[in-house]
Amino acid sequence: MRLTTKCRHAVTALIHLANRSNADTTISLAEISAIQGVSLSYLEQLFAKMRQAELVVGTRGPGGGYRLGQEASKISIADVIDAIDDRCREERLKAFDKSCPDKRNFAQDKWNEFSRDLYHYLSGISLMHFLDLDAQTTNAEDKNDRREVTRKTTRGTAAA
Amino acid sequence: MRLTTKCRHAVTALIHLANRSNADTTISLAEISAIQGVSLSYLEQLFAKMRQAELVVGTRGPGGGYRLGQEASKISIADVIDAIDDRCREERLKAFDKSCPDKRNFAQDKWNEFSRDLYHYLSGISLMHFLDLDAQTTNAEDKNDRREVTRKTTRGTAAA
DNA sequence: ACTATACCCAAGTGTTTTAGTCGGCTATGC
DNA sequence: GCATAGCCGACTAAAACACTTGGGTATAGT
Numbered sequence: 001m002r003l004t005t006k007c008r009h010a011v012t013a014l015i016h017l018a019n020r021s022n023a024d025t026t027i028s029l030a031e032i033s034a035i036q037g038v039s040l041s042y043l044e045q046l047f048a049k050m051r052q053a054e055l056v057v058g059t060r061g062p063g064g065g066y067r068l069g070q071e072a073s074k075i076s077i078a079d080v081i082d083a084i085d086d087r088c089r090e091e092r093l094k095a096f097d098k099s100c101p102d103k104r105n106f107a108q109d110k111w112n113e114f115s116r117d118l119y120h121y122l123s124g125i126s127l128m129h130f131l132d133l134d135a136q137t138t139n140a141e142d143k144n145d146r147r148e149v150t151r152k153t154t155r156g157t158a159a160a
Numbered sequence: 161m162r163l164t165t166k167c168r169h170a171v172t173a174l175i176h177l178a179n180r181s182n183a184d185t186t187i188s189l190a191e192i193s194a195i196q197g198v199s200l201s202y203l204e205q206l207f208a209k210m211r212q213a214e215l216v217v218g219t220r221g222p223g224g225g226y227r228l229g230q231e232a233s234k235i236s237i238a239d240v241i242d243a244i245d246d247r248c249r250e251e252r253l254k255a256f257d258k259s260c261p262d263k264r265n266f267a268q269d270k271w272n273e274f275s276r277d278l279y280h281y282l283s284g285i286s287l288m289h290f291l292d293l294d295a296q297t298t299n300a301e302d303k304n305d306r307r308e309v310t311r312k313t314t315r316g317t318a319a320a
Numbered sequence: 321a322c323t324a325t326a327c328c329c330a331a332g333t334g335t336t337t338t339a340g341t342c343g344g345c346t347a348t349g350c
Numbered sequence: 351g352c353a354t355a356g357c358c359g360a361c362t363a364a365a366a367c368a369c370t371t372g373g374g375t376a377t378a379g380t
Contacts, residue, residue, distance in 0.1 A: 001163065002164060003162055003278075004162060004366085005367080005368095006366085006367065009368090011271060011274075012267040012270075013267070015266075015270050019266065019267075028325090028327090029326080029327080030326075035267075036265070038368080038369095039370080040369095041369065042368050042369060044328070045329095048328075048329080051328095058326085059326090059327080060325085060375070060376040061325065061327080061375095061376055061378055062324065062326070062377065062378050062379075063377085064376085064378090065326070065327080077274075105196070106175075106176075106179065106292060107172040107173070107176045107195075107196065108172055108196070110172075110290045111171060111172050111175065114237075118163075121281065130270040130274070132266055164337085165339095166339090169339095188354090188355065188356085189355080189356080190355075198339080199339065199340050199341080200340095201341070201342085202338085202340060204357075207356090211357095218355090218356055218357080219347095219356075220346070220347045220354090220355060220357080221347055221349055221355065222350075222354040222355065223350095223355085224349090224354075224355050224356060225355070225356080226356085
């Protein structure tokens with residue numbers, strides 16, 4: 001279980017999606033890039049992994065973008081970490097093999113135990129916990145004009 | 161709040177200390193190096209930071225080593241992360257300045273909020289949670305001969 | 321059809337972080 | 351006074367992080 005800045009980028013991007021996209025409204029990576037200050041191509045890499053994990057779905061073409069692949073309440077922080085950090089997934093699968101501790105390395109075993117607890121804790125925190133309740137009502141209004149923030153962010157060079 | 165493998169090394173080392181050292185028994189870094197498979201010099205770097213944070217105290221000379229700087233119940237995972245990861249400490253101090261969210265970046269603010277929650281969660285997990293209760297009784301016996309594991313680990317090249 | 325948009329993909333680059341190595345110094349117990 | 355084991359700093363290899371470049375493909379609008 002590792003919690004890196006890479007994971008932070010992924011989660012904040014998903015928080016953005018959870019608040020500003022829905023079944024028939026997508027958010028472009030360009031917009032996220034501009035707001036979060038992360039480069040477009042780097043976001044593409046992160047979203048490629050999250051798409052494989054079916055956390056998001058992308059639609060192509062003008063007006064396209066991303067929306068959540070599941071309900072906000074179904075996507076947990078743990079899911080995001082799993083999707084982004086390959087090593088984390090491997091570690092947890094390996095720990096599945098030898099669930100009997102042996103008496104090999106006590107401190108390591110204790111850490112693994114803690115790691116599982118933490119994973120469980122993070123599994124309980126879904127994107128629903130990050131919803132902006134105030135904006136929920138006003139969200140219905142700007143369903144038709146969703147282009148305030150970015151309309152001409154070029155490639156590379158994220159936000160100023 | 162970041163939870164890296166560096167932190168894992170630090171925590172597992174402290175778990176080792178918590179279980180096998182006490183007021184008048186120290187553990188050498190060579191022993192930890194051999195068991196955890198981390199190089200001696202790297203451990204020295206980690207312990208230098210933890211010593212500054214007064215999580216551990218070192219005694220020099222033959223038979224010397226490290227022991228906890230405070231009671232196991234007083235040292236939390238959050239304390240270790242704070243000691244090891246400079247950036248984490250900085251971030252939390254910065255977040256102290258502008259505790260009012262502004263309406264700057266919603267997703268980032270939500271993440272920071274979560275980060276604080278997680279920090280609080282990890283503050284509640286002390287080294288006491290990692291004690292080996294079985295060994296507690298037998299610990300009194302080997303107070304006099306504490307040299308099973310390593311007696312001639314040279315510099316560099318950690319465990320096999 | 322053409323074009324602009326925005327997702328998709330892969331390879332390469334610069335920077336930071338990890339982890340280790342080397343060399344030396346200082347305190348201390350035997 | 352010698353071996354031990356903590357201290358200390360600089361240097362290095364490898365990995366991870368974040369970005370860049372240069373393509374491609376699907377699609378909405380004209």
